[in-house]
Amino acid sequence: MAVELSLGDEVADLVERTRTFIDDVVLPIENRYAGDVMAAGGDDLRRELNAQAKALGIFAPHAPVEFGGLGLNMSERSPVFTAAGHSTFGPVALHLGAPDEGNVHMLAHIASPEQKDRYLAPLARGDIRSAFAMTEPSPGAGSDPNALCTTAVRVPGGWKINGVKRFITGADGAGMWIIMARTRGEAGDRGGATMFLAPGEAAGISVDRYVHTYDRGMIGGHCEVTFRDVFVPDEDVLGEVDEGYRYAQVRLGPARMTHVMRWLGTAERAHAIACDYVDTREGFGGRLGDLGMIQQMVADNEIDLAASRSLLTQACWELDRGEHASDSTSIAKTFGAEAFSRVLDRSIQMCGGLGVSEDLPLARLANEVRAFRIYDGPSEVHRWALAKRAVGRARKRREAGGTVA
Template identity: 65%
Template sequence: MTDDLVTRTRTFIRTHVLPVEDAHDGDVEAAGGDRLRAELRDRARAAGVFAPQAPVDCGGLGLGMTDRAAMFEEAGYALFGPMATGIAAPDEGNIHLLDAVATDKQRATYLQPLARGEVRSAFAMTEPSPGAGSDPTALTTRATKVDGGWIVNGRKWFITGADGAAFFITMARTSGEPGQPGGATMLLMPAETEGLEVVRHVGTVDKAMIGGHCELRYTDAFVPDSEVLGAVDEGFAHAQVRLGPARMTHVMRWTGAARRAHEVAVGHVAERSAFGARLADLGMIQQMIADNEIDLAATRALLLVACRELDEGGRASASTSIAKTFAAEALHRVVDRATQMCGGMGVSTELPVARIAREIRPFRIYDGPSEVHRWSLAKRAIRRITESRQ
């Protein structure tokens, strides 16, 4: 089943997604925004390649992390591919979170329409300084208990997909002070919630993410007790359910995009001649091709290690940090080498390489900057080795 799904996804992406993406240089709003998403969703569903990772009771196949890896990579071959097949961030991560934590009523209200691709969602965590960013404990948005629910006040920004989202999973502080561990709660908030406002789009280099990256303002926004996702004050713990898998599905998708840049570049140097020989026959070019092959293979290997641990029920904190950090940097190298191999064409709109470079660069920052993951990995290593010597 998985091999057939990969093959059908590959065919779908090349037939229905790449042509429209190439025509608009990867700018999703110029290509039609939510109208395009709905059209591609329907085509993906007809092709049997829509959201196979979604829960079975929501119409999906319930694929585990390891089984979904190859399909996600094929979908990621096109920047619009994850959106088309219902596996894009933040919806894919939110589906995973809701499946694990939501009540039956919340599943019916939020998870099922999201998994079917009828709506989009957003995960509202990041805040302007001095609020939560790489350090989630700096959370400043606060939810205050009142009769029947909570009143939310605060600001968020860089909230992916916020413009046009049907609902938000908002992380707010319900106890403690910024900088203290714990005390966060996840709240389900429909977009029409009074006091919840999408203020503006924050300008970023990427253009392929539908709904942009937005600033939100919460002004006395009321959330009923029934819309608390998980347990009060356990938001950080519940976020771990989402965090590891979401890191790895990012790796899957971006591996596909980097592979496309690599394949385009190899095709270019195989046809282009200079100094009396094909570029592909020059040693410097061959080294870049080989290094790309190594980085792609190593990324997949580390990804599968983490996916197997997640499938076995582990938190996989270290393995997902290792895979995410390596992949973000290795895939950036792959695309950068592809750009260099293509020369002037590599920084033009004649080939997809430049837009892939534009889109993949933020991956070294979101879902934890490389430096934060290294810090965390180093602390674990020091603790493990120190304890083993006692």
Template identity: 65%
Template structure:
């Protein structure tokens, strides 16, 4: 265990976890942005803040493999990632901006975001028939005008939108929804849009089962919202290519964080079955309980192994589309199984607020949907396998 990993573990357990437990993982009940700023100041003072951010922005500059154990320790508490500045969507946006932003954009957006001076949102998902699992259905449109672009459209499930300082917004700049090639999926552009932009409106919170994400998951509307040319992120019509810069690593950092949460559920259940007696022996000595314990250990170990394969490819500069899809799909389902078994081992306590397991189950369930539902990843994995088989590889 590295020194940074050890110190992150101790900070989360001593400083963050008590608040997580006190407020049942509800970030708004715990203080929302006020708590975020307080926890991040503590993490900064301890030298733990922004382990992923580039050094010129005050971060530790860790690669993907190096991040994994640190992010897992932060994820042990539902509030931990927020405290050390690695929560979604900011963490993924820092990664994207570091790779794509101009010098001026780094100064205006990346540096204050990486320092925790502001929050951000990534606005891509749309209501039907717009972009969801199929990004080529993108319907929010940006029209070229003198000096910039005018954006019109509607987004929802935009994490962290309430209170964000700026949005990275995906909008169609050529082609039609559902098209193919340069006129379809390729015809999207990313725009940097400060929240005070005229015509950008955070309409409402979309109610969801999870409660640990500061700023919620919101509906956002764009009505003739003007974006100057200087705030185009990357190249025009190349938004989906740049999205891949963000999505693969962001899927893996989700895996890292949720591995920590699932591990906590498993450890709480272990302590319970070791202490609890039933049918004349400790519960941990019963065969059916031992099978659940072993299966949890296997799922956690396999998750970490698949995660490492994908992270090594990303660190080597590869796109890693297949390895990240495999790791994300397996982890989302395996970690859900870990938490579900932990619930079962604890019986009634497992579905109560007496233990943290029920809230971890509540928070981890959406991971099988966001950043690509398991079914979409399986479709993509199968297509690649069929293509390889057809090519004789």
């Protein structure tokens, strides 16, 4: 039986309308402001572009229909998110960027009906932005979530949260928070974390500073945040107490894949720019695109992009089937993050001096893509997890009396 990979007519039309909107409206703004979304207007720009996306029927393709979205599954989201990712402002324009997209996904699956009305509804509509507060300064949680230091202590009617977070995307101006805090055990212990919801104006939350990074396409920065005796009532516990890490898995796998989708669009854009350049630039008695070394770089880009799409398709298929998809999402994320950096590097090289100039967007796009090898888990951590699971499976086979020889 053949595997069906074609898009339905509705999704194909959505992809085309998204591409047109990105090319005609969003890309000119991005290029005018050299990819700096805050310089381009920040939240004011977001609201303006969101309104246009809503009018075109392409807004929030991932959000539940009952909350104003289009309700696409992971496989259907992929080409739409990729089309939006051709501009670094595209995810902001369609309200499908991090962390909001991942938070919408998690709230839709975990939140109570009351929490959905209070937090998911305004977030899905784009009335507010959100932040997911997990990562901490050393020795706190980062790639190792068990190092979580932020604590939540029971008080009458709820909890009080204390701790410091760092690299919290979108923190400045966030209208709601999802906060991961330890409710059992000590830092380094396995488990014992809980997720809490809080409005943006909650007392005790302080956005202390921006941690300046290469990328410039995120509204609200990547910030250091302090939580001082932040009170969260019992009704704003997200999921069950002490089960935060388990619930976070609902968000992590899909969010890694939507990152791949968006940055795949960026890499496709860079490759297209390079192909256009080498097809027209004359040198050494002909066009650069006719030279063997250039053709190898073009071909290697094609291979990296095609492989990334295939791995993404597999992971999305597993997620849509309700599978955990730990291996496939780690593989797609790790390969994609590194492949996109290779694509950007080759594209810059093919364009020579223009590649590192501001006349083309390639150098700044390379900065955007480089962060992906760290965001949502460094490549090394995903490799460690993949190897650990593979060796574990081999051990189980051996203990069960199985052989591979």
